[in-house]
Amino acid sequence: MNRLSQGLLTPLAALMLASGTITLIGQPPVMAQEQSLRTLTVQGQGSVFIPATIAQVSLGVEVDAETAEAAQQQAARQSSAVVELLRSRNVDKLQTTGVRLNPIYTRRDNQQVISGYRASNTVSFQISTDAAGELLDTAVSRGATRINGVSFVASDTAIAQARDRALQEATLDARSQADVVLASLNLQRREVVSINISGSQYGSPPVRYQRTEALAADASTPIEGGEQQITASVTLEVSY
Numbered sequence: 525m526n527r528l529s530q531g532l533l534t535p536l537a538a539l540m541l542a543s544g545t546i547t548l549i550g551q552p553p554v555m556a557q558e559q560s561l562r563t564l565t566v567q568g569q570g571s572v573f574i575p576a577t578i579a580q581v582s583l584g585v586e587v588d589a590e591t592a593e594a595a596q597q598q599a600a601r602q603s604s605a606v607v608e609l610l611r612s613r614n615v616d617k618l619q620t621t622g623v624r625l626n627p628i629y630t631r632r633d634n635q636q637v638i639s640g641y642r643a644s645n646t647v648s649f650q651i652s653t654d655a656a657g658e659l660l661d662t663a664v665s666r667g668a669t670r671i672n673g674v675s676f677v678a679s680d681t682a683i684a685q686a687r688d689r690a691l692q693e694a695t696l697d698a699r700s701q702a703d704v705v706l707a708s709l710n711l712q713r714r715e716v717v718s719i720n721i722s723g724s725q726y727g728s729p730p731v732r733y734q735r736t737e738a739l740a741a742d743a744s745t746p747i748e749g750g751e752q753q754i755t756a757s758v759t760l761e762v763s764y
Contacts, residue, residue: 563717563761564705568698570690570756574683576676576749579656582621583663584646584670588628592641596625599643602667607647609666613659615649622646646672653749661745676749683754687723690756698760711764720759 585602589595610618623645630639651659653676660671678686699713706713 561717561763563763564702564713565759565761566698566701566705567757567759568694568696568701570693570695570697570758572686572690572693572754573751574678574686574754576678576752577653577682578650578677578679579653579747579749580648580650580675580677581656581660582646582648582672582674583660583668584622584644584672585667586642586644586669588640588642590640592625592627592643595641595643599645602669603645603647605666606663606668609663610647610649610659613651613655615651615659618647618649620645621648644670646670653747657745657747660747674747676752678752683752686754687756690723690754691721691758694756694758695760698758699762702760702762706764714763716760717763718761721756722759723754723756 583606585599585606587595587599587602589598607618625641625643627638628640628642629636631637656674660674664671677683702713
């Protein structure tokens with residue numbers, strides 16, 4: 525050891541070094557013992573039924589005539605009368621959904637020949653369920669020849685509120701399932717690790733409409749909207 529090195533050592537350190545009593549010990553890295561995260565995944569369901577107060581209607585006019593022009597003109601006249609009626613009743617979301625003109629074929633002397641033309645106009649709209657039956661009867665009297673379908677839904681506000689309730693039910697159901705399972709194993713739920721939300725809506729089935737001559741002139745076709753089911757599903761992953 526040179527003089528410079530000796531000058532840098534304290535007397536005590538120099539003495540210990542000379543006697544061989546100093547041991548240099550390196551600090552070992554700290555090894556973190558992370559406990560593996562134990563989780564349980566459960567899925568809860570929620571369901572709410574609400575009145576279907578809106579009727580979604582599709583109706584139209586279908587006319588056969590010898591010429592394409594005659595068929596189209598007659599369909600246009602009857603469709604105009606029906607649309608005028610619908611506008612006077614302030615229906616919602618009124619729109620034309622189809623305009624068609626097709627030849628009608630028949631067989632003559634083993635050959636297909638055009639015997640006429642078929643024109644059709646179709647519209648769709650929404651109206652309150654209570655007013656749907658009377659309006660359908662009146663539309664037929666004004667020239668509508670086809671009721672393509674009637675289905676029922678709840679209002680947007682009612683659906684949003686029902687979905688909130690369904691989500692609450694689904695969340696409580698999932699949490700309850702987790703608590704029951706863990707309690708049976710003498711374990712305790714700690715915290716929610718992840719959440720997954722899904723939802724779906726199921727409306728009432730379409731109603732077939734059929735007008736018969738037996739209906740009294742002052743009677744309207746009864747329309748019952750029924751209920752719409754709003755469902756939600758919540759999946760929770762909880763630690764324990």
